[in-house]
Amino acid sequence: MALLMTLHAPAHADHGTINYKYGNPLQPNQAKTGVYPANLEIPEDQCIEVPEVEGKPLQTAWAPENRSQSDIFVYTEPECFDVRTRVKVGQKLGNLVLFKSFIQPS
Numbered sequence: 001m002a003l004l005m006t007l008h009a010p011a012h013a014d015h016g017t018i019n020y021k022y023g024n025p026l027q028p029n030q031a032k033t034g035v036y037p038a039n040l041e042i043p044e045d046q047c048i049e050v051p052e053v054e055g056k057p058l059q060t061a062w063a064p065e066n067r068s069q070s071d072i073f074v075y076t077e078p079e080c081f082d083v084r085t086r087v088k089v090g091q092k093l094g095n096l097v098l099f100k101s102f103i104q105p106s
Contacts, residue, residue, distance in 0.1 A: 015041060016068030018087075018102060022052045022061040025098060034061065042068055044106040047080035053100055054078070061099050065092035074099035 021031040034052050036042070053059040064074050066087040076083040080101050087093055087102075 016066075018042070018072060019065040019067060019092075020050070020061040020099075021063045021095070022050065023059055025060055025062060025095075028095065031062075042072075042104050044070075044104050047075075047101055047103050049078055049101050050099065062097055063093060063095050064097060064099060064102070066090065068104065070104050072102050072104045074102045076100065 018036045020034050020036075021028070022034050023031045032052070034050065036048065036051070042048075050061040053061055061074075064072075064087050066072050066089055069089065071089060072087050073080070073084045074087060074097065075081055075085075076099055078100050080103050085093070085097055085099070087097075
């Protein structure tokens with residue numbers, strides 16, 4: 001008797017990147033630039049924590065730029081909680097849009 005296992009994979013993945021600044025927003029001159037994801041595929045319907053600020057309460061990401069093929073939502077808190085802001089395809093938002101997680105809905 002054979003036991004079969006199936007790994008659940010996302011139904012779709014979008015190509016492109018999400019660009020942003022990150023660090024301590026009170027010291028914007030020391031900000032670094034981040035890009036997600038490294039492999040250029042963004043899973044749909046999966047909350048993504050910004051890797052550079054995950055677990056760092058005094059740091060955040062800001063100024064999101066959506067260079068993917070679908071709109072995304074950025075959230076001010078981890079796990080896609082609190083204030084949500086839509087970033088349309090090709091749109092770059094300013095330094096006042098702070099976020100710690102994002103999702104690309106299907």
